[in-house]
Amino acid sequence: MKILVVGNRVPWPLHDGGAIATYGMLRSLAENGAEVDFFSFNTKKHFAENAIIEKYFGFCKVHLVSLDAGVKPLKALWNLLFGGSYHLERYDDLEAAVELYDLIQSGNYDCVMAEGLYSMPITLRVMNQLSVKSDGLKTNEINVNSNETIQKKPIKWVYRSHNLEYQIWERLAISTPQPLKRWYLALQSKRLMRYEIDAWCQMDAIVPIVETDSNVIHSTVAETRKFDQVNSGNSASRLPQMHVYQPGIVIERPFAFIHQPKSLFHIGSMEWQANEQGVIWFLNKVWPLVLLAQPNAKFHLAGKGLSKQDPRFFHSGIVNHGEVPDAEDFMHQHGVMIVPIQAGSGIRIKTLEAMALGVPIVSTSVGAQGLAVLDGVEIEIADEPKDFAAAICKLLSSPAKSQEMTIQARKYVELHHNLKRNTTELLTFLASI
Numbered sequence: 001m002k003i004l005v006v007g008n009r010v011p012w013p014l015h016d017g018g019a020i021a022t023y024g025m026l027r028s029l030a031e032n033g034a035e036v037d038f039f040s041f042n043t044k045k046h047f048a049e050n051a052i053i054e055k056y057f058g059f060c061k062v063h064l065v066s067l068d069a070g071v072k073p074l075k076a077l078w079n080l081l082f083g084g085s086y087h088l089e090r091y092d093d094l095e096a097a098v099e100l101y102d103l104i105q106s107g108n109y110d111c112v113m114a115e116g117l118y119s120m121p122i123t124l125r126v127m128n129q130l131s132v133k134s135d136g137l138k139t140n141e142i143n144v145n146s147n148e149t150i151q152k153k154p155i156k157w158v159y160r161s162h163n164l165e166y167q168i169w170e171r172l173a174i175s176t177p178q179p180l181k182r183w184y185l186a187l188q189s190k191r192l193m194r195y196e197i198d199a200w201c202q203m204d205a206i207v208p209i210v211e212t213d214s215n216v217i218h219s220t221v222a223e224t225r226k227f228d229q230v231n232s233g234n235s236a237s238r239l240p241q242m243h244v245y246q247p248g249i250v251i252e253r254p255f256a257f258i259h260q261p262k263s264l265f266h267i268g269s270m271e272w273q274a275n276e277q278g279v280i281w282f283l284n285k286v287w288p289l290v291l292l293a294q295p296n297a298k299f300h301l302a303g304k305g306l307s308k309q310d311p312r313f314f315h316s317g318i319v320n321h322g323e324v325p326d327a328e329d330f331m332h333q334h335g336v337m338i339v340p341i342q343a344g345s346g347i348r349i350k351t352l353e354a355m356a357l358g359v360p361i362v363s364t365s366v367g368a369q370g371l372a373v374l375d376g377v378e379i380e381i382a383d384e385p386k387d388f389a390a391a392i393c394k395l396l397s398s399p400a401k402s403q404e405m406t407i408q409a410r411k412y413v414e415l416h417h418n419l420k421r422n423t424t425e426l427l428t429f430l431a432s433i
Contacts, residue, residue, distance in 0.1 A: 163346030171343030248419025260335030
């Protein structure tokens with residue numbers, strides 16, 4: 001099977017969950033027998049040199065288009081007044097769409113898979129262009145060469161949904177205290193929701209990473225199609241096929257529980273607003289309660305985009321490590337992992353890594369979303385500050401309880417997140433459509 005995966009950034013280095021999930025899938029597809037091409041923006045923020053591509057992406061053919069996807073104040077203001085989702089419009093690049101169009105026309109692919117929502121603007125642009133061309137209609141949206149090599153077989157268009165993007169921004173809005181910012185986030189959430197639903201309805205297949213997202217997508221598309229049928233009088237079109245592809249992880253290091261009676265930590269990209277907001281909530285609401293019970297406790301903080309000079313993290317007992325070179329080393333060294341996020345969707349890859357390594361975890365319900373885990377069995381789950389603090393103190397003071405929990409967590413990861421098995425099932429699904 002020949003697959004073209006369309007991304008919005010190069011998934012390297014592996015310092016965040018999105019990069020880990022995308023890179024793992026690309027590599028696993030190739031290792032399981034697929035011929036894989038990867039088309040992506042090479043953004044200013046996540047720019048990858050040729051040496052990186054040659055060293056770490058030798059298992060697939062990589063096609064990159066340079067893009068500055070940074071926020072431009074004037075464009076953001078124009079978008080606010082007259083546009084759709086500014087988050088997505090930053091990745092709707094005509095030059096990239098032309099290159100993607102030409103690649104697909106000459107590639108003879110079995111399927112094109114858009115990797116995450118921010119890959120959808122150029123994917124939909126090209127998909128609709130190809131559909132128009134195949135119907136014999138004229139269009140000047142993408143100028144094409146009349147002598148081009150034409151794709152020989154029908155393509156199946158697949159969307160791999162990492163999360164319900166609108167849901168993240170909706171939850172961020174709800175938990176934001178500043179009125180103006182809350183209004184802006186809510187507006188962006190509504191615009192994202194409209195775009196996501198429209199995108200779902202155009203796909204041949206959708207590959208969510210969790211069952212809960214699959215259920216929401218399926219019911220929403222079904223309702224949308226029914227509404228369109230009633231208003232247009234046309235017969236209902238076929239729903240996109242669905243397959244839940246849970247992210248698999250590869251842990252090179254052996255399972256090893258190490259009890260740290262006075263240490264807890266958080267690691268995650270602080271460039272992601274949900275992580276930043278969750279850590280601030282923890283420091284303001286939970287950490288003082290932990291210190292009352294455990295005065296000598298230390299909270300170790302690390303992550304991409306974390307400044308060691310950030311005054312928000314100058315609290316008693318806080319150790320700010322900034323960005324660390326090895327996440328697994330950091331997790332092993334600092335005891336109990338906390339996942340305090342209040343807004344999110346999908347699955348947190350860092351949580352899966354910690355579960356596989358033997359690290360005890362305390363998470364909010366949102367942080368545990370997408371995992372079929374039980375509170376107190378694989379991880380501790382708490383949402384109120386006092387309950388969150390109590391769960392931390394329980395694990396800090398009870399090595400036997402912590403160890404038993406990590407053993408169950410490791411079994412869960414082995415059962416549900418085996419990368420090779422999950423990718424084999426994905427390839428079987430893609431072949432079936």
